[in-house]
Every structure is written in structure tokens, then in C-alpha cells.
Amino acid sequence: MLSSHVRNGWYLGAWSDEIGRTLTRRWITDIPVCFYRLPDATVTAVEDRCPHRKYPLSLGHLDDDGTLQCDYHGYRFDAGGVCVGVAEQADLPKATLRRFPLVEKDGAIWIWPGDPELADASLLPDTSWLTDPDWTHVHGVVPLKARHLLLVENLLDLTHETFLHPTSIGNAAVAATPIDVTVDGDRVAFSRRMTGIEAPPFYEKSCGLTSPVDRWQDGEFYPPGIFILHIRVAATGTEEPEGFHMKVLYGMTPGLGNETHDFYALARDYLIDDEELTEFQHKQQLAVMQEDVDALEAQELMYATDPGGTVESSIRSDLAALRGRRALAKMLAHEQRGNVSA
Ligand code: FES
Ligand SMILES: [Fe+2]
Numbered sequence: 001m002l003s004s005h006v007r008n009g010w011y012l013g014a015w016s017d018e019i020g021r022t023l024t025r026r027w028i029t030d031i032p033v034c035f036y037r038l039p040d041a042t043v044t045a046v047e048d049r050c051p052h053r054k055y056p057l058s059l060g061h062l063d064d065d066g067t068l069q070c071d072y073h074g075y076r077f078d079a080g081g082v083c084v085g086v087a088e089q090a091d092l093p094k095a096t097l098r099r100f101p102l103v104e105k106d107g108a109i110w111i112w113p114g115d116p117e118l119a120d121a122s123l124l125p126d127t128s129w130l131t132d133p134d135w136t137h138v139h140g141v142v143p144l145k146a147r148h149l150l151l152v153e154n155l156l157d158l159t160h161e162t163f164l165h166p167t168s169i170g171n172a173a174v175a176a177t178p179i180d181v182t183v184d185g186d187r188v189a190f191s192r193r194m195t196g197i198e199a200p201p202f203y204e205k206s207c208g209l210t211s212p213v214d215r216w217q218d219g220e221f222y223p224p225g226i227f228i229l230h231i232r233v234a235a236t237g238t239e240e241p242e243g244f245h246m247k248v249l250y251g252m253t254p255g256l257g258n259e260t261h262d263f264y265a266l267a268r269d270y271l272i273d274d275e276e277l278t279e280f281q282h283k284q285q286l287a288v289m290q291e292d293v294d295a296l297e298a299q300e301l302m303y304a305t306d307p308g309g310t311v312e313s314s315i316r317s318d319l320a321a322l323r324g325r326r327a328l329a330k331m332l333a334h335e336q337r338g339n340v341s342a
Contacts, residue, residue: 005029005148005254006224006331007114010124012251012263013102014109015139019043023068025058027256029113033100034058038066038079043104045111046081051095068097106130107139108251108265114335125222129247129267137267138282141251142289144262146300148225148254149328151262153321154292155227155250156188158217161200164291168284173197173215181320186327190320192217196236202284203233206277207244207270212236216243219320223327225252245269248285258300264289 007029014035018024024035025048032048034057046068048056055072062068066079076085081097101112101119106127112119129135144151154160161170179190194215203209216232227250234243251263266285271277314322 003030004332006328006335007031008112008118008335009114009224009331010103010110010112010119011225011253012108012261013045013100013111013253015141015263016043016104016107016109018141019109021062023058023060023062025056026261027259028111028261029254030256031113032056032058033111033113035109036062036068039064043102043109044079044081045100045102045109046077047098047100050075051083051097052093057097108263123222125220125226125228127228127249129269130249130265134272135247135267135269136272136278137265138278138285139249139263139265140286142262142264142286142293144260144293144296145258146260146293146296147258147303148252148260149325150296150299150303151250151252151260151292152221152223152227152324152328154296155229155252156190156219156221156321156324157317158192158219158229159317160295164295165288168202168288169200171198171200175317179317179320181323183323183327186223186331188221188223188320188323188327190217190219199233202288203244206268206281206284207233209233209235209244214238214243221320221324221327223324223331225254226250227252258304262289262293 011028013028019035019037021037026033033045034048035045037043048058050057050070052073052075055070057068057070060069060071068077074087075083077097078084081099083092083095086093101116103110103121107130110124130137159175162172162175173194177192177194179192182189196212197215198211199209199213214234214236218230220228229248231246232243247267249265253261255261266281
């Protein structure tokens with residue numbers, strides 16, 4: 001099946017703490033994937049379709065020795081995904097599960113749903129701050145019933161904070177401050193420097209700052225599915241090293257059709273033992289994400305019911321989002337020319 005999703009790229013498939021010795025199913029770029037851990041704790045992801053009659057393997061079970069059994073007619077697969085037993089007959093059918101390249105690092109499991117030959121771990125961005133003892137973070141995943149591109153564009157155009165998140169992270173300064181955009185290969189980065197501005201409520205509370213403050217937003221999009229935002233906030237005039245640092249990671253992972261897994265991690269490098277602050281920030285992060293989910297799902301309906309594609313109007317602050325859209329379109333066209341499908 002030719003998917004409308006880019007598959008030759010790393011996507012956040014799961015957080016490490018989500019996957020254990022039970023079978024976990026997640027759709028990724030229209031492919032059903034079954035995640036589990038082997039007895040030595042290495043994580044495995046196989047296509048969640050039994051080669052016999054396509055029953056979901058995630059409805060089967062995992063033996064203590066790491067053998068995966070399909071619970072429809074009993075095909076059994078070893079740790080390498082090779083069929084090693086069928087109840088019906090002594091001779092083995094030729095059947096091997098499709099296994100996906102995975103990288104587990106910094107508490108995240110990255111999956112490459114496309115051509116395994118192209119999977120290159122060096123393409124993954126630095127996420128060491130997720131496990132750096134000088135940082136603390138919260139993470140999770142939020143379901144989104146909207147197409148992946150809408151989430152990409154949402155994050156590449158943070159001007160929307162002014163209008164969609166006015167009680168937490170947005171205020172007039174965001175929309176009023178232009179961004180610088182740089183494109184390096186497929187990677188798109190933007191930068192917004194806000195100086196001498198009123199502190200939005202979230203930063204006032206979580207940094208203990210009063211206005212005026214300086215606020216930096218540096219976003220990086222690693223197509224197809226990774227976005228990292230580097231945030232710094234400081235009392236105006238003090239700049240670094242007095243600034244408060246935060247980072248937000250988004251794993252934007254296409255699911256089935258126009259559904260997307262919205263993975264998030266919010267990290268900070270100050271007051272890292274303050275659990276009350278962690279709880280406050282986590283609540284705020286989820287509240288902000290819910291505002292985005294509501295907006296993107298409303299937008300999804302409008303895109304889905306306008307297949308003719310009425311012409312969109314664009315402004316300067318769309319630049320990073322338009323570059324991101326172009327990078328994804330280029331990757332998809334490249335894959336489809338090469339008939340990369342699954
Ligand atoms: S469908 Fe899995 S064994 Fe038949
Ligand atoms: Fe938002």
C-alpha cells in the first residue's frame with residue numbers, strides 16, 4: 001500500500017517505559033506495529049500481522065523465553081521473527097515477521113518504518129538532556145485525530161500562541177516578533193527573540209520572574225517527525241547564564257490515516273527537585289496541548305471536507321511551516337518515485 005506518510009525517517013514509536021513484556025500495538029504510518037521486549041530487555045517491533053492469516057500478533061502472547069505466539073492458529077516466532085513452530089504440523093512453514101529498525105536511547109524508542117537499509121542512527125538529534133542528571137522532565141503521548149502535517153505546521157508557527165494559548169504561554173509579544181528561518185538540507189529551524197516583554201503567565205509562575213523579561217524560542221524540525229524547541233527566559237538585561245532553560249521535544253508520529261501520535265517531553269535545568277513545579281509544568285503542558293488538539297481537530301475537518309483545496313492565504317510568520325511542508329513533500333515524492341512502500 002502506498003501511504004501518504006513519509007516512511008524513510010525516524011519516528012518516536014514509544015517511550016521506553018511504555019514497553020515491557022506485554023505486547024503493545026501502535027499504528028505507525030499506516031502500518032500496525034507490535035512492540036515488546038525480549039528476556040534480555042532489548043526492545044523489538046514487528047509488523048502486527050501474522051503471516052498466516054493476518055491476525056494481529058498483539059492479540060497473541062509472549063512466552064518467558066521471548067517466543068511470540070499468534071493466538072489464532074498457533075504460529076510461533078523466535079526472537080528473530082522466524083517461525084519456529086506450528087501446532088498442526090511438524091514441518092515448519094516458511095514465515096518470517098517483518099522487523100523494524102529501532103534505536104532506544106534517552107528513554108525513547110525510535111522506529112524507522114521505511115526501507116531498513118536506509119536507517120541511520122546518526123540522523124537522530126541529540127536528546128541527551130532527557131537523561132542528563134542536571135535536567136528533569138515529564139513525558140507522555142496524546143492522541144490527535146488530525147493529520148500529521150497540521151501538527152508539524154502548528155509547531156513551526158508558534159505565532160499561534162498569542163491567540164490559542166493566551167492564558168498560559170502566549171501574549172501579544174509572540175505574534176508581534178518576527179522569526180528568522182534557516183534551512184539546512186531537510187532540517188528547518190526558526191528563531192524568535194523577544195526582549196523586554198511582559199512575562200506570559202506560565203513563565204511568570206514557573207520561573208518566578210516578573211516583567212519585563214527576555215524570551216527566546218529556537219525551534220528545530222527534523223523531518224519527518226521530530227521537533228525540538230529550546231526555550232530560554234531571563235529577567236530583561238541579564239541574559240545567560242541567568243536565563244531559565246527549558247526544552248520541549250515533540251515526536252509527531254503518523255498513525256492510521258489522518259490520526260497522529262503527539263509524543264511530548266518537557267524538560268528544565270533549574271529547580272529540578274521541585275516536584276510541585278514539575279506537576280504544575282506537566283499540567284500546563286497538557287492543557288496547552290489540549291488547546292492545540294482541539295484546534296487541529298477542528299482544522300482537520302475543514303481540510304478533510306475541502307479536497308479541492310481552496311487556495312490558502314499566507315503571511316511572513318508561515319515561513320518555517322511552509323519550509324517544513326516543502327521538506328515533507330520532497331521526502332514523500334522521493335520515496336514514491338523509488339516505490340518505497342509497505
Ligand atoms: S493467523 Fe496467525 S496463526 Fe493463523
Ligand atoms: Fe500550541
